[in-house]
Amino acid sequence: xxxxxxxxxxxxxxxxxxxxxxxxxxxxxxxxxxxxxxxxxxxxxxxxxxxxxxxxxxxxxxxxxxxxxxxxxxxxxxxxxxxxxxxxxxxxxxxxxxxxxxxxxxxxxxxxxxxxxxxxxxxxxxxxxxxxxxxxxxx
Amino acid sequence: xxxxxxxxxxxxxxxxxxxxxxxxxxxxxxxxxxxxxxxxxxxxxxxxxxxxxxxxxxxxxxxxxxxxxxxxxxxxxxxxxxxxxxxxxxxxxxxxxxxxxxxxxxxxxxxxxxxxxxxxxxxxxxxxxxxxxxxxxxx
DNA sequence: TGGTATAGTTACCAGATGGAGACTAAGCAG
DNA sequence: CTGCTTAGTCTCCATCTGGTAACTATACCA
Numbered sequence: 001x002x003x004x005x006x007x008x009x010x011x012x013x014x015x016x017x018x019x020x021x022x023x024x025x026x027x028x029x030x031x032x033x034x035x036x037x038x039x040x041x042x043x044x045x046x047x048x049x050x051x052x053x054x055x056x057x058x059x060x061x062x063x064x065x066x067x068x069x070x071x072x073x074x075x076x077x078x079x080x081x082x083x084x085x086x087x088x089x090x091x092x093x094x095x096x097x098x099x100x101x102x103x104x105x106x107x108x109x110x111x112x113x114x115x116x117x118x119x120x121x122x123x124x125x126x127x128x129x130x131x132x133x134x135x136x137x138x139x
Numbered sequence: 140x141x142x143x144x145x146x147x148x149x150x151x152x153x154x155x156x157x158x159x160x161x162x163x164x165x166x167x168x169x170x171x172x173x174x175x176x177x178x179x180x181x182x183x184x185x186x187x188x189x190x191x192x193x194x195x196x197x198x199x200x201x202x203x204x205x206x207x208x209x210x211x212x213x214x215x216x217x218x219x220x221x222x223x224x225x226x227x228x229x230x231x232x233x234x235x236x237x238x239x240x241x242x243x244x245x246x247x248x249x250x251x252x253x254x255x256x257x258x259x260x261x262x263x264x265x266x267x268x269x270x271x272x273x274x275x276x277x278x
Numbered sequence: 279t280g281g282t283a284t285a286g287t288t289a290c291c292a293g294a295t296g297g298a299g300a301c302t303a304a305g306c307a308g
Numbered sequence: 309c310t311g312c313t314t315a316g317t318c319t320c321c322a323t324c325t326g327g328t329a330a331c332t333a334t335a336c337c338a
Binding site: 043044045048056057060076079080081082083084 | 312313314315316317
């Protein structure tokens with residue numbers, strides 16, 4: 001992989017690495033997995049039970065991606081039936097705080113979001129136009 | 140944000156509201172739109188140009204969802220051709236910091252992630268098993 | 279007469295996503 | 309001999325996603 005050093009990392013550019021890295025963690029399950037691994041190692045089946053609603057397939061997929069990105073460590077014990085333990089790498093642990101900030105935000109603003117949604121849904125089609133229609137034709 | 144009360148709302152439950160709120164902002168474009176609106180209002184076309192790679196359809200969709208969730212305000216000026224201005228609501232502005240934290244993380248750990256990826260891809264199929272195979276049959 | 283501008287909406291369609299369920303290994307309990 | 313265990317993988321298939329292109333309104337400009 002050509003490590004092109006981006007002196008000015010413009011996150012608004014599609015090919016910007018920092019944007020690509022951001023997308024790695026901005027998905028459905030990754031934040032939850034990080035949070036679940038906060039307290040140490042966990043086996044696959046434990047994660048599956050802990051994270052309600054995730055399927056076996058998605059958990060595997062998410063963990064593989066996180067492992068590839070250096071966020072989690074995967075340790076396989078060659079026994080039968082298999083034992084596999086997952087834990088956050090030091091890099092993954094640095095994500096713990098940012099993810100927690102997001103979760104705390106979500107919790108703190110539950111009602112505001114819910115209220116905004118019902119308001120929006122009731123308003124439905126009402127225009128809400130600006131009274132300052134002083135703006136005219138462009139150019 | 141020293142008050143972390145993750146006790147009552149269990150984010151690991153699928154029906155938990157805080158989880159649903161979290162999913163609202165954990166998508167491809169929402170963080171970028173928030174960041175783009177940091178400095179004030181922006182017109183639709185300006186956002187479209189600023190956020191490289193987003194399509195008209197996705198931008199509309201993202202903005203509508205954000206408006207419904209109370210994150211952005213949409214002001215329509217009834218002129219022809221249309222003028223529509225978007226800006227962050229006070230609620231949306233409280234998301235600015237969490238989103239920035241994520242972006243800074245992404246920038247700060249670019250190389251580590253990239254390095255982890257190449258290492259993983261080269262290792263490919265090598266097992267990397269635990270030497271402590273002392274674990275035996277369960278139950 | 280026709281082209282241009284903005285902020286969408288709609289229809290169409292290929293490709294991605296993701297769930298369900300079957301299948302596997304190796305050893306042990308019954 | 310059967311069934312149970314775990315951590316997946318694999319196939320099948322329905323749904324979702326998202327891009328592209330065409331279309332709209334109204335006023336202005338050449």
